[in-house]
Amino acid sequence: MxxxxxxxxxxxxxxxxxxxxxxxxxxxxxxxxxxxxxxxxxxxxxxxxxxxxxxxxxxxxxxxxxxxxxxxxAEEPLSKERIRKLVLGTDPIGLLLAKRIEAGDPIATRIVDNIGAAAAAAYKKLGLDRATTxxxxxxxxxxxxxxxxxxxxxxxxxxxxxxxxxxxxxxxxxxxxxxxxxxxxxxxxxxxxxxxxxxxxxxxxxSREAVASKVPATTQTVTLDMVGGLADVVAELREIAVSFRHPEAMARWGARRPQGLLMYGPPGTGKTMLSRALANEIGADFREIRTPEILDKWLGGSERNIKQIFRDARRYRVPTLMLFDEFDSIISYAGSGGDAASQAINAVAGIFKQEMNDLIEANPNVIVVATTNFPHRVDDSLIRSGRFDVKISVPKPDEASRTEIFRKMIHGLIAAHEAPGFRMFAEDLDLTALAAASHGMTGADIKEILRRVQLSKAMQDARTGGQVAPITTDELLASVRELQGPTGPR
Incomplete structure (x- = not known):
């Protein structure tokens, strides 16, 4: 057990x-x-x-x-928290903008970042950035x-x-x-x-894990400590976070931290979650660049969009992680053909290369992360060292990693939902049996296994008015079999 x-x-x-x-x-x-x-x-x-x-x-x-x-x-001179307090304040408009930023609204983020850059410059000129006790x-x-x-x-x-x-x-x-x-x-x-x-x-x-909070963990609040399995991947991301948080050590030795990180692997292995966790480990804003923000049906539109995204990035005055998710859908098979579509893709890839060449020198507050399920679709010159210095494979979890994923996900649910008089899970869960039964499954699959059992228990609770027994190993194993279906994980 x-x-x-x-x-x-x-x-x-x-x-x-x-x-x-x-x-x-x-x-x-x-x-x-x-x-x-x-x-x-x-x-x-x-x-x-x-x-x-x-x-x-x-x-x-x-x-x-x-x-x-x-x-x-000593207050951190240009920390995200201080800049946000300075710009947003507590008036209704500030609170509205804060909510829009939290929801990932790119326009609200751009407005506040631009105002924040000017505010930070004025703050520094007045000497207020050196406030200490x-x-x-x-x-x-x-x-x-x-x-x-x-x-x-x-x-x-x-x-x-x-x-x-x-x-x-x-x-x-x-x-x-x-x-x-x-x-x-x-x-x-x-x-x-x-x-x-x-x-x-x-x-x-x-604690190494955010288990003391009664607020359920979300993709916005995930940390590297919450990641189950993937010990080698997490260790490498911690190294990147340390290099980002200690620029004085980098400068002392003339070292340059990575400016770009490529994560690749099968769908559902947690690449996007790991990117969010890295941002939280650094203490950085998280800016996800989605395909529709770049690709444009009009000639030259995609290139303009890429330039604007990087122009904004050079003006960020708080630590920021920029995520290009499903990178292959944005930059695919660069240089592979001579038709109009291939030329358009090549143009986007070319602009991306140019913008990445000096980003870290232009703004050391920014780190770029790209994720893809199909690394062979991305041209090698685009992700060479100097642009993407670190490349990490995120594999499907093995049995030991699946045990750890089950353990951490269940820990989080217990911390968020259990209360005096209410037990969500039975005491004798056999996580080893669950890991063995879920062969070939990813972290996303395990999350879905738990979701289905939670929903089933909630529906029983709604129908009976309470008195529902905690989730057992057998119920979780049944959910594993249901998700696998007759042909294995889907």
Whole structure:
């Protein structure tokens, strides 16, 4: 049987409730890649941001787990949140525009981005982009938790706006109690900046996954932590996100982060979802370019559309991920023929090449992602290095990955919908059996399996007025067979 509910425990610290979700998994994952926690939490003034990271390192005495925290009182100068607040405000028109942007309206997005560029320039000229609250203490020190014997070094950066904590524990000795202790020391440092009562009534979730929220995950809110399976793909996307979020490190070494990413693979494997998750990992706006926005029946119209899209991209003043979904339908078989249709396609491809050549130099805030089910239909010169520096194959999930996809999707549904007195899923779900039965299926198929069972249960509930049993393994297996049909997955 497989664990279907994330294991978590709560503790109180200085009036705040902290939920530590599945600490053993956090520590295990940190052996492979750094794990970032608390990044999207809300903090009391003057604290603007807290980055807490668990990672692994090799030391002369052996491997260790490292716990690091950076507590910043400096506002990010041109962050998406600040620009949006500056431009949109809270008046009815601002709220309407915000809703239109959230719904993906390209015209509303273009209006706000253009106004935002001018506002950001004025903001910077007035010096308001450097608004900071220096911390008062400047001497390095130590914070300690006597219960587990954890000591964290406390240092301050040269600007006086960032407090850093660092602690190490031998890998063989590390336990969830060390993670909890370090979270407590981080909150102690926050209290020293914000005051003794500043955390009272607040709630924090220390988790790799967004399971603490009662809002169902959507394609707009998906993160890389929510992606089931595809460990290698997720690891590579994390590397891209790190390079995007740390331009100072790139500049110091004269390195250039990828400006273009091509993801290819069968339909339903999650390429679009991964693109959205990458944007959220970066903290970027998500701009999806659909085929009708480019292709035009009138001569020269498609070329003008491409130029306009990239002209707008050069003016974005907040981090933005531009997604060209189903890329092959926009740029297909470049150079393959001499008829009028092929010449039109070649012209669009040519303009696209020109626009991609210097995009990162013109605007380092933008990264371009293209997805396709048919990579052979895209001309190699269009996606060469320098335009699309990273190419990632997104395959159909194997059995282990399908188990992970089932687990994460069910975790999300439990977090969003279960409540006292209501259980959505039975305790003894056999995820291994579900993964084996769903051979050849994709993440989209697994989502449909769950949707069908949810709908069936909801209809039973509506007819009987409640008293419907939780979803069982047998019901999910029946849904798998139904979706597969007589000839396998469709």
């Amino acid at each position: 497989s664990e279907t509910r994330p294991r978590g425990e709560s503790f109180e610290y200085a009036g705040a409730i902290v939920e530590l979700v599945d600490a053993p998994t956090v520590l295990a994952a940190a052996r492979v890649n750094p794990v970032e926690l608390l990044r999207r939490a809300d903090w009391p003034s003057p604290v603007q941001r807290v980055d807490l990271t668990v990672a692994s390192a090799d030391r002369p005495d052996g491997p260790v787990h490292t716990f690091s925290a950076a507590i910043s009182t 220096p911390v008062t203490q400047r001497e390095p020190g130590t914070l300690a938790d006597a219960v587990v014997g954890l000591q964290a070094e406390l240092t301050y950066d040269e600007t006086g706006t960032v407090v850093r904590l660092h602690a190490e524990v031998p890998r063989d000795d590390v336990t969830p109690a060390h993670l909890q202790a370090f979270v407590g020391l981080t909150l102690q440092a926050v209290i020293e900046l914000a005051g003794p009562e500043s955390l009272t009534g607040r709630k924090y979730a220390v």
